[in-house]
Amino acid sequence: MTGTSRAPGGHDADSAYRSSTRFEHETLPQRVCFASGEAAATVRAEVQRLGAARVMVIAAAAEAELAQQVTAGLPVVLRWSEVVMHVPVEVAERARAAAARGHVDCVVSVGGGSTTGLAKAIALTTDLPLVAVPTTYAGSEATSVWGLTEQARKTTGVDARVLPRSIVYDATLTVSLPVPMSVASGLNALAHCVDAMWGPRVDPIDRALAAEGIRALATGLPAVVTDPAGLWGRERTLYGTYLSAVAFSSAGSGLHHKICHVLGGMYDLPHAQTHAVVLPYVLAFNASAAPEAEQRIAAAFGAESAIEGLQRLRHDVDAPKALRDYGLEEADADNAVQAVLDVVPDSNPRPVTAHDLRRLLRSAWAGTDPSTMTDGKEDR
Template sequence: MEVLRDLGVEEDVIAQATPQHLMGNTVFCTAVAGEELGRLRSWGNEPLVQAAHELASPTRMCDMPQHLMEPVLVNAAIARGSQLRFDTEYVSHEQDADGVTATVRDRLRGDRYTIRAKYLIGAEARADGCVAVGGGSVTGLAKAVALRTGLPIVAVPTTYAGSEMTPVWGLTEGAVKRTGRDPKVLPRSVVYDPLLTLTMTPVGSATSGMNAIAHAVEALYAPASTPIVSLMAQEGVRALAAALPEIVADPSGHTARSRALYGAWLCGACLGATTMGLHHKLCHVLGGTFDLPHAETHAVVLPHVLAFNAPAVPEALAALRRALDVPDPVRELHELGERLGIPRSLADLGLTAADVDRAVDVALGAPYANPRPASADDLRAVLHTAWAGEPPYGG
């Protein structure tokens, strides 16, 4: 929009476009009526970052279809003296010291003629891969594209989601989130740069980091866990738990953000090397069925599921005691969220009390690995405590 303002057409666009507050999801399809590859919340509409976007620019984003945008740009170009030719095919060109002579063909008449210009600019789309710059949702969309096309991914994370280190994909269809594993969705290369995370708000950084910690916690008691994975998970939790309070206190600090990316890398790699259990299952249900925000949901649910599984995972608890340097990891993870100032209940995220029973039914509809069997009553108790934001421990 700032570019359109500089071009003098901002008002023309605003007059015809959908304003930002009415924009929902940005949908990526193979064609207008083709297969949907994925969707993201429209840029700038995430509640935790909307204020930051509004403060960063004098303009407001909007949504304008191509068939409306092109006439605005064409009319502006003509008003500035440009000549436009439609139904015209490029054939060849010759360049000299003063400019370019291009040969083109009129597709309607079939005849060829030349055009003299100072410059010749061309573009051709033959994608060799997909570069995903952004958080977990962006990486997830790139994985959906790779799953269908086989295009390799280069991931440049700007959050601590950790998805860039896993072969796990997720697709939500009909209010149900499906997940799976496929080596072709694992990014070929990952570029970590702490400077790219500086635009995350303190709360956004904290929820993203807690999301990554959840990956490592569940990897500690996953059926496919190994001693190496356990060490990586322990180190990832330690790094993030230490870095996140520093980031909240000073969002511009590079050192803490570097340590957080290090922790996120370890936690994501742990998730990629193991299988997901009850925690991720519940979060996928809450996100896919009720559209709750991803990282915030993980941050809220994490200590509640750990409290439920605790009697069955003494070795995982011992590793978390070492990582967090506390006698009670469940209490520490819950109180860490409070200290970071992130949402502490599913009710805060928009889940209603009536939604809990439906979430239980959906969760029971698909099998998942978990160290402690969970009945419908067990799931209801875990979700109700998380919904109310009650401490998942006694006292």
């Protein structure tokens, strides 16, 4: 049989048709070990794989007992419990100095995003290998993004040195995470998916990972709420968390994360809850200017529109509703406008003005209907 092959749309594949799909995607070098109930054995195997003999374990005081169980049998020479949200520079410096004094050759973090963030801060200046054992859905363990806060300003960056060599996911370690915190943390993961859809370096692989992450989180989180002790919902949520973080790390930080980093650094707001509250307002603001991304998000939710799907999920899991519930004053929202405007990505689908940010932040502060962000009408 002979003939000319045909490309989509009826064009000759070897002549008229020219692909418009062109991108570069870098896959991060990292081992991912996923097995419920096997954290201790898996961590031992990963540390042995690294050839480490002097391990530093980072875990907040509240998770000290859990960390003892997870790191049983390791050659631990230092346990560090000073873990502070948003990783203040002075805390990072003290931990780095302790690691140097202890001649540490590997760091194991057991905990949420703040714990992982501190381990990354150590790796940033020491090149020490990390093994991350998440107990929340923060996703930091799967990214090469670091963050430090100094004088009420949070600075983030990307560096291959901070990417954990291995992640050990064990859903049993998340069962003790209270439902409200699980919801906030899971919505933080969902924010990674949404921001990845229009991040500055987004490519088709990022969008595919983000869409699958949304599907996983949209089914996993309600199951966690319904059956907090059950593993299916916890595993599904952890799976979605990993996908969300990989997509976000590749696509880069978008408007949503820029807003939350500014608010967290300036006002020391709780990380996960801030992301959970701000997300629908950024989605509503950007959706009409990014129709392909909006359709992907809607399809992942199984909804008519992206914002409808997100709002339905938020209702089902009783999501955090307003920044004022977490200590932000109305004047703070206004005062943060310029700081956010200074870091808005040029790639954001919709132009962003100071007026837009003021409306968005005030709406998130009050917890008003996010649909008001879809057009230019004034607050009422």
